[in-house]
Amino acid sequence: MKPGDEGLTPQAALARLLESKREQRRKLAALPFAEKFRMVVEMRRLSDAVPRLSKKADDR
C-alpha cells in the first residue's frame, strides 16, 4: 500500500488498479521487437501445452 492509499474509495482504488495495468501494458508495448517475439514464442509454447495436458487427463 502506498502512502495516501488509506482513504481511497473503491472506485478510486479500481481506477488506480486499471491505470497501473494500462501502464504495465504500455511498458510491454515499448519493448524491443525481438524481445516481444520471444514472449510470443513463450505464449505459443504455453498454449500448445494446454491441449496436451487436457489430452493426458482424458487418457487417464
Added chain:
Amino acid sequence: MPDLEKIIERVNELAAKNVTGTYAIGGAFAFIFYAEPLNTRDLEFFAEMPTARDLIRSRSCSKMWRANGFTFERDSVLIEGFPVQFLPAPTPLVSEAIREARTVQVGKQSTRVFSAEHAVAIALQTNRPTDRMKIEHLLETGSESLDEARLRSILQRHGLEERWERFREARR
C-alpha cells in the same frame, strides 16, 4: 528458442535470391511491433509477387525449401523452428502496405513492417472478430499514437471510412 533476428536473416537471404521479392511483416506481428505482445501461431510475410503462395506450395519449390534445410508445419515453412508464412498481396491495400512499410532494425538485420495505419486498415478490410480485436489491442496498448491524417487518407483511398466509423461507434 526461435530467434527473430535469425529468422529475418534467413528471409533476407531468400529475398536476395529473389525467392520472396520485396516483403513486409504483416498480420498479428505487425500489431505486436507497435503494441503489447499477443498470442499468435505464425509470422506472416507479405510479398509483392502474385504467385508467392503457389511458389511456396509447388512441388519444385517445396523441394527447393527442403534442399535448403526448411521443413513444413501445416501451411507454414519452419524457419529457425518458427512457422513462417509467405503470402501474396491479396488486395491493392496490402500492395500499398508493402510498398510503404517501415524499415526497422532487429539486431544486425534490417526488415520491413507494415505501418500501424496500414495494419489497422487491413484488419478493417478483413473485418473478422479477431481482426477487430487486434485494432482494439493496438488502440489500448500501442507504444505510439496512430497518425490520424494518414489513417484517414488510407481509409478514404480504399473505401473503408464507413467501416471505421462503425468500429469507433461500437467502441463508445
